[in-house]
Amino acid sequence: MSALRDILSQGAQMSLVLGLAPLLTGFVRKVKARLLRRRGPPLLQPYRDLIRLMRKDVVLADNASWLFRVIPYLMFAGTWVAVSLVPTFGNGLLFSWTADLIAIIALLGSARFFQALAGMDVGTAFGGIGSSREVMIASLAEPAMLITVFSVAMIAGSTQLSYVAEFMGSDAVGLRVSLGMAFVALTIVALAENARIPVDNPATHLELTMVHEAMVLEYSGRHLALIDLSSQLKLLLYVSLIACVFLPWGTATADASVARLVSGALLYFGKLTVLGFLLAVFETSIAKMRVFRIPEFLGAALMLALLATLLRFVSGSL
Amino acid sequence: MIAVALWSVAVLLALAPAGIVLSRHPRGSIILYGGCLIATSALCITALSDLFDVPHLTQSATLPVGLPWLGAHFRLDALSAFFLVVVNLGGVAASLFALGYSRHEDSPGRVLPFYPAYLAAMNVVVLANDAFSFLVAWEFMSLTSWAMVVSHHREAENVRAGYVYLLMASFGTLTLLLAFGLLASGAGYDFDAIRASHPSAALTGMVVILVLLGAGSKAGLVPLHAWLPLAHPAAPSHVSGLMSGVMTKVAVYGFVRIVFDLLPEPVWWWSMVVLLVGGPTATLGVLYALMQRDIKRVLAYSTIENIGIIFTGLGLALAFKAEGLDWVAALAFTAAMLHVFNHALFKSLLFFGAGAVLGATGERDMEKLGGLIHRMPTTAVAVLVGCIAISALPPFNGFVSEWLTFQAILLSPQLSSWGLKLIIPAVGGLLALAAAFAAACFVKLYGISFLGRPRSDVAASAHETDRFSLTAMLMLAALCLLAGILPGLFIDALAPVSKNMVGNVMPHQVGLQWLTIVPIAESRSSYNGLLVFLFVALCGTAAASAIHRFASDRLRRTAAWDCGYPDPNPTIQYSASSFSQPIRRVFGSVVFAAREIGEMPPPSSPLPARFQVELRDLIWDGLYAPIAIVIGFATDRINILQFLSIRRYLTLVFVALIVLLLVVAV
Numbered sequence: 001m002s003a004l005r006d007i008l009s010q011g012a013q014m015s016l017v018l019g020l021a022p023l024l025t026g027f028v029r030k031v032k033a034r035l036l037r038r039r040g041p042p043l044l045q046p047y048r049d050l051i052r053l054m055r056k057d058v059v060l061a062d063n064a065s066w067l068f069r070v071i072p073y074l075m076f077a078g079t080w081v082a083v084s085l086v087p088t089f090g091n092g093l094l095f096s097w098t099a100d101l102i103a104i105i106a107l108l109g110s111a112r113f114f115q116a117l118a119g120m121d122v123g124t125a126f127g128g129i130g131s132s133r134e135v136m137i138a139s140l141a142e143p144a145m146l147i148t149v150f151s152v153a154m155i156a157g158s159t160q161l162s163y164v165a166e167f168m169g170s171d172a173v174g175l176r177v178s179l180g181m182a183f184v185a186l187t188i189v190a191l192a193e194n195a196r197i198p199v200d201n202p203a204t205h206l207e208l209t210m211v212h213e214a215m216v217l218e219y220s221g222r223h224l225a226l227i228d229l230s231s232q233l234k235l236l237l238y239v240s241l242i243a244c245v246f247l248p249w250g251t252a253t254a255d256a257s258v259a260r261l262v263s264g265a266l267l268y269f270g271k272l273t274v275l276g277f278l279l280a281v282f283e284t285s286i287a288k289m290r291v292f293r294i295p296e297f298l299g300a301a302l303m304l305a306l307l308a309t310l311l312r313f314v315s316g317s318l
Numbered sequence: 319m320i321a322v323a324l325w326s327v328a329v330l331l332a333l334a335p336a337g338i339v340l341s342r343h344p345r346g347s348i349i350l351y352g353g354c355l356i357a358t359s360a361l362c363i364t365a366l367s368d369l370f371d372v373p374h375l376t377q378s379a380t381l382p383v384g385l386p387w388l389g390a391h392f393r394l395d396a397l398s399a400f401f402l403v404v405v406n407l408g409g410v411a412a413s414l415f416a417l418g419y420s421r422h423e424d425s426p427g428r429v430l431p432f433y434p435a436y437l438a439a440m441n442v443v444v445l446a447n448d449a450f451s452f453l454v455a456w457e458f459m460s461l462t463s464w465a466m467v468v469s470h471h472r473e474a475e476n477v478r479a480g481y482v483y484l485l486m487a488s489f490g491t492l493t494l495l496l497a498f499g500l501l502a503s504g505a506g507y508d509f510d511a512i513r514a515s516h517p518s519a520a521l522t523g524m525v526v527i528l529v530l531l532g533a534g535s536k537a538g539l540v541p542l543h544a545w546l547p548l549a550h551p552a553a554p555s556h557v558s559g560l561m562s563g564v565m566t567k568v569a570v571y572g573f574v575r576i577v578f579d580l581l582p583e584p585v586w587w588w589s590m591v592v593l594l595v596g597g598p599t600a601t602l603g604v605l606y607a608l609m610q611r612d613i614k615r616v617l618a619y620s621t622i623e624n625i626g627i628i629f630t631g632l633g634l635a636l637a638f639k640a641e642g643l644d645w646v647a648a649l650a651f652t653a654a655m656l657h658v659f660n661h662a663l664f665k666s667l668l669f670f671g672a673g674a675v676l677g678a679t680g681e682r683d684m685e686k687l688g689g690l691i692h693r694m695p696t697t698a699v700a701v702l703v704g705c706i707a708i709s710a711l712p713p714f715n716g717f718v719s720e721w722l723t724f725q726a727i728l729l730s731p732q733l734s735s736w737g738l739k740l741i742i743p744a745v746g747g748l749l750a751l752a753a754a755f756a757a758a759c760f761v762k763l764y765g766i767s768f769l770g771r772p773r774s775d776v777a778a779s780a781h782e783t784d785r786f787s788l789t790a791m792l793m794l795a796a797l798c799l800l801a802g803i804l805p806g807l808f809i810d811a812l813a814p815v816s817k818n819m820v821g822n823v824m825p826h827q828v829g830l831q832w833l834t835i836v837p838i839a840e841s842r843s844s845y846n847g848l849l850v851f852l853f854v855a856l857c858g859t860a861a862a863s864a865i866h867r868f869a870s871d872r873l874r875r876t877a878a879w880d881c882g883y884p885d886p887n888p889t890i891q892y893s894a895s896s897f898s899q900p901i902r903r904v905f906g907s908v909v910f911a912a913r914e915i916g917e918m919p920p921p922s923s924p925l926p927a928r929f930q931v932e933l934r935d936l937i938w939d940g941l942y943a944p945i946a947i948v949i950g951f952a953t954d955r956i957n958i959l960q961f962l963s964i965r966r967y968l969t970l971v972f973v974a975l976i977v978l979l980l981v982v983a984v
Contacts, residue, residue: 054869061878063771065691067702077858081850097834098849102724103712107850109757110711116761120892123688123770124880128892131765135758136900142757143750146724150746153728159843218879222865295904302747309743313731 010095014084017240021083021232022046024239024276031280046232053225061122061218068121071114072219072226078111079230083237087165087244089265090252100159101149105142108193108237111230112138119215130214133291137199137211140298141192147305148185151178152245154312161244169248181308183246188301190238192294194231197283199294236272239279243271320377320394322364323402323445329357330438337431347420347430351413354434358409361441365402368394372814375399378447385450388507393447396814397579400655401444401571404662408564409437411790415670416556418786422677428469429554436462436560440568449498449507453491456572460487460536463565466557467549479548486535486545494532494572497525501580512580522581526588529576530595536569538622539629540599541937546622547606551614551682555673558614562621563666567658570628577636578651578819586640586735592633593738597745600626600752605909608759608901609933611894612682613672616763617665620708623752624661627723628654630745634726635820637738644822646729649837651820652812653722659808660715660801664707667794671701674783674791675767679776684894686774687767693780698768700791705760707798710753713851715801718835720753721845725837755901762897771888803847806835895931902931910934 026046033040060069082104085096099107112134119131153159155178156167167173192199195212202212216227244251252264289297333353340346368375376395384390394402416433423429439462442455464487468480498507505515517525535542550561577588603622610616631654638647674697675690676682691698707714727746733739772778782788801808806827813823827835834846865871878884906912910933919925962970 051869054865057870057872057874059874059876059879062875063689063878065769067691067769073858073862074854076861077854077856080857080861081853095849095853097840097844098846098853099712100843100845102721102843103717103845103850106710106712106717106721107854109709109754110706113706113709113711113757113761117765117769120761120765121691121769122878122880123888123891124878124884125890125892126881128765128770128897131761132892132897133900135761136904139751139754139758139901140904142754143747146750146753147743147747150724150728150743154731158841159725159728160841163841217881220879222870226861226865291900292903306743306747309746310740313739313743 009090010084013088013090014080016088017083017233017236018080018229020272021229021236022050024236024272025232027273028235028276028280028283031277032284035280035284046228050225050229053220053228054222056221058221058223060220063122064218065121068118068218069223071118072223072230074114075111076226076230076233078107078114079233079237082107082111083233083240085161086237086240087162087251088240089268090256090261091162091165096162097160101153101161101164102146102159104161104237105145105149108234109138109142111234115215115227118219119217122218124218126214126217130211130217133211134215137192137294137298140295140302141189144185144298144301144305145189145193147302147309148182148189151182151305151308151312154309155179165244165248165251166253168245169251178308178311179246181304181311183242185301185305185308186242186245188297188304190242191282192298192301194235194238196279198286198289198297201288239272239275240268242275243268247271319364319368320379320392320445323361323394323441324379324381324392326357326361326364327438327441327445330354330434330441333357333434334431334438337434338427341427341430347423347426348417350430350434351416351420354437355410355413355417357434358406358413358437362403362406362410365394365399365406369396369399369403369811369814372396375814384448384454385507388448388450390451391447391508391510392445392451393509394445396818397571397574398444400812400815401567401658402441404567404659405437405440405444405564408560408662408666409440411666411670411794412556412560412564414793415559415673415787415790418784418788419554419556419670419673419677421784423554425469428471429466429557432462432465432469433557436466436557440565443568444571447509449502449509449512452509452572453495453498456494457487457491459565459568460484460491463549463553463557463561466553468552469554470552473552475548476552479545479552482545483549486542490532490535490542492532493528493535497528497532497576500525500528501576509580516582519585523585523588525581526577527591529573530591533569533573533576534595534629536572537566537625537629538599538603539595539625540602540622541941543599543603543622544935544938544942547610547615547618550618550621551612555614555669555676558618558673559666559669562618562669563662566621566625567662570625570632570654570658573629574632574819577632584636584640586637586738589633589635589637589640590737590741592629592636593741593745596626596629596633597741597748598626599623600630601748601755602626602909604752604755604759605901605905606935608755608762608898609906609910611684613675613684613687613763613767614669614682616684616759617668617672620756620759621661621665623756624657624665624708626752627720627749628657628661630654630749631657631719631723631726633745634723634730634742637730637733637735637742638726639820641733641735643729643732644820645824645838646726646732647820648816648822648824649722649729650726651816652809652824653719653726655812655815656722656801656805656808657716657719660707660719660798663794663797663801664704664716667700667704667791667798668708670787670791670794671697671704674787675780677783677787678780679774681774681776684763684766687772687777688770688774688888688891689772689777690768690780693777694768694782696788697783697791700788700795701768702764703795703798705764707802709757709760711757712845713799713802713847713854715798715805718802718805718845718847720749722837723749725843728843729838758898758901762894766892766894766897770891773888773891773893799851803851804833805845805847806830806833809835902933906933909936911936 250267607619634650
């Protein structure tokens with residue numbers, strides 16, 4: 001019986017994140033538009049875009065290789081698996097032991113590796129510029145993320161996300177300096193990883209400022225739909241991650257009753273709304289950075305994360 | 319089974335002189351590499367079966383060669399067996415690859431006699447149980463590989479590489495000689511006697527530093543790495559694979575054998591030194607790699623990175639062992655050994671890939687390649703696997719060993735020494751940086767040479783390489799995947815090694831649910847490569863079939879979009895150096911003192927604009943160049959001794975004799 005419940009819970013989680021990811025993106029877009037006093041596209045527009053793209057023919061460059069056609073599926077699958085291992089409304093994920101936080105980040109790293117390769121496959125200048133900048137950003141964002149994970153894992157005594165979330169929800173944590181630093185670092189990394197302002201602009205097609213959009217320039221149809229969906233999933237992953245580590249209240253435990261599950265789910269939607277709203281406010285209130293300012297921005301995250309880890313090494317209570 | 323091992327080594331040694339004769343024969347190289355393939359397979363199988371037959375593992379043998387009063391001692395224990403597997407797996411793959419690749423060799427006589435001798439020497443280093451045999455085999459290994467580095471001696475670059483290599487190899491052997499001299503002062507040259515002796519703390523400290531210099535210079539630790547990126551690429555590709563994938567591991571073996579086995583219990587500052595060298599080696603190695611445009615040189619620099627990761631693991635193991643936490647030391651040590659194995663697999667694979675590209679196009683320069691995925695499809699798949707694995711991405715094997723290293727780092731707040739507490743987080747940060755750079759570096763390598771459009775005619779007219787080479791590459795690629803999705807098997811196989819060296823083992827892995835690996839406890843961390851692989855495969859296929867079934871599966875081919883301005887000229891693509899420009903700008907200004915000089919002619923001038931990048935190797939300029947200057951200065955001064963009259967020479971000899979006699983008398 002419990003095995004069935006676990007499988008159901010894992011399945012529910014996987015379909016939940018898949019269903020919810022476009023909505024979160026739509027919500028952030030809507031809020032941004034309202035903040036700029038525009039009406040903005042409807043909340044459900046990302047779903048319509050995805051369906052429209054999936055129905056269209058793929059127009060493939062003559063020179064594209066088989067790898068170019070496989071990569072969207074690989075990216076989507078990698079991101080989907082990663083996001084379904086992050087606890088959302090409940091902790092007791094059946095397969096949470098499959099990959100710990102380090103492995104989840106590495107899975108996203110695999111997705112990015114393939115995406116950067118895709119940018120170079122057709123052999124255009126724009127693809128190259130996107131890939132080259134993406135790996136530069138990743139070369140700072142990934143270590144910052146990993147060290148943030150170190151500091152969180154040392155506080156919780158585990159890199160296993162279910163245990164981390166459970167520990168963060170318990171009374172044993174309290175306010176810590178290192179956690180505060182880790183939070184800021186994780187937020188900066190999340191902005192960079194999801195190609196948000198000030199690192200990249202998700203709405204632009206102005207060639208010289210774009211990173212993510214330049215890499216996927218040659219994609220169309222169902223391939224583009226999958227890539228869009230995986231970036232939406234990635235945004236959801238980071239928001240859920242921040243929610244489950246730094247706002248752990250109300251996450252249902254493994255053996256919770258149905259009522260607790262429902263309340264956990266409602267609280268989860270609440271957290272997503274708040275974090276999505278904050279993201280939109282943040283994005284409208286600052287300007288995009290020049291490409292070579294980004295390393296300083298991410299360097300700050302790296303230093304903060306390193307300081308947080310060092311604090312843990314030096315003192316057990318900070 | 320040590321007898322089988324020694325007989326196989328004897329076969330390899332016998333093949334060496336046969337190589338001289340065979341090199342004149344048109345099918346000679348096939349016979350020779352076939353012989354090497356059989357001998358290394360026999361050694362590999364013997365070592366593997368020994369590794370799994372723990373109770374009967376340790377065996378010794380003494381042969382009446384070498385020093386008359388000593389003989390040559392050989393011993394097969396868990397550590398030797400594991401390194402025999404690594405060496406001979408590399409040997410099997412390289413010989414198989416060479417069966418096909420050797421037809422590109424225009425002067426086989428310069429490679430064939432040395433190749434089996436080189437393999438034999440590496441095996442003897444691993445089997446030796448006395449300092450004399452160890453050092454002789456070590457030097458033999460250096461010399462035979464040097465001979466193959468300068469096999470294409472008409473290129474000035476290779477000759478210089480050979481010269482630097484010879485100098486550094488002599489330096490390494492000298493420090494090892496001194497280390498063994500110190501150890502033997504109380505015990506003699508036999509390893510068993512050294513193990514039983516109790517050297518003083520000051521002496522062991524000096525031995526550790528000397529061994530780190532000696533083994534580190536062979537392995538390529540920064541700042542002793544200068545020879546490696548010159549020498550490894552200069553050799554024929556299968557030998558490059560062996561040098562990078564296997565010989566650096568033999569150096570690691572030397573370090574582990576002396577520091578973990580022959581010396582008594584470690585002291586905490588040993589680990590400090592190793593970590594302070596290992597972490598920067600990892601990051602600097604891959605940063606150098608990112609700046610290169612020669613495929614084989616990228617791979618050689620990336621070897622330095624991986625050696626850094628291995629030594630970081632060994633440093634952690636020393637730290638934990640010194641503080642009595644042997645269960646964590648077992649984790650760190652197993653991580654390092656697993657990375658030894660993994661790196662031997664993917665680095666050989668990538669060098670073979672580079673060799674296949676070199677054979678098909680005659681080019682090592684990435685700026686002249688491109689689009690090879692269309693012309694060399696199978697090579698492209700194998701190299702892609704190697705690139706993912708070396709970038710430490712799941713579900714391949716490189717990730718597992720780095721993950722285990724990170725798990726050991728996460729346990730280091732338990733250490734009590736403050737020095738270690740402060741540097742281990744920094745070393746963790748350096749490893750994380752190295753992992754991210756590695757991914758960038760291999761996106762560049764693969765993206766520039768295999769993807770995109772061909773940048774030269776030779777790249778456009780390349781053909782797939784031969785079957786033997788492909789088999790060797792695919793075998794290694796399959797092993798990379800296997801070690802990535804079933805890491806538990808490999809961790810368990812390493813248990814006797816870790817038991818011997820650090821006195822404890824990681825928990826038994828095989829038999830856990832779904833073959834998960836759990837280094838300490840399930841509540842702490844776990845990883846299941848098999849399930850990650852299956853989930854990704856399943857989700858990807860499900861998505862593909864659902865979309866093709868319910869949405870659309872139509873596809874049209876047309877010209878590239880490129881924002882509406884597609885340019886048919888392939889030079890419009892990003893090149894290797896432009897790809898690494900952002901990283902060069904961010905990190906290079908400090909690490910390489912990089913300068914970008916743009917010359918724009920005045921508006922009316924017909925002169926072309928020029929752009930120049932200057933990179934400096936600060937370690938070379940700051941360490942090697944001054945030493946070279948000092949030596950040059952000193953030799954200039956001493957040079958007058960060459961032009962003395964016979965009378966003065968006789969006086970000098972007489973004075974020297976008197977001084978020596980006085981020294982002996984006092």
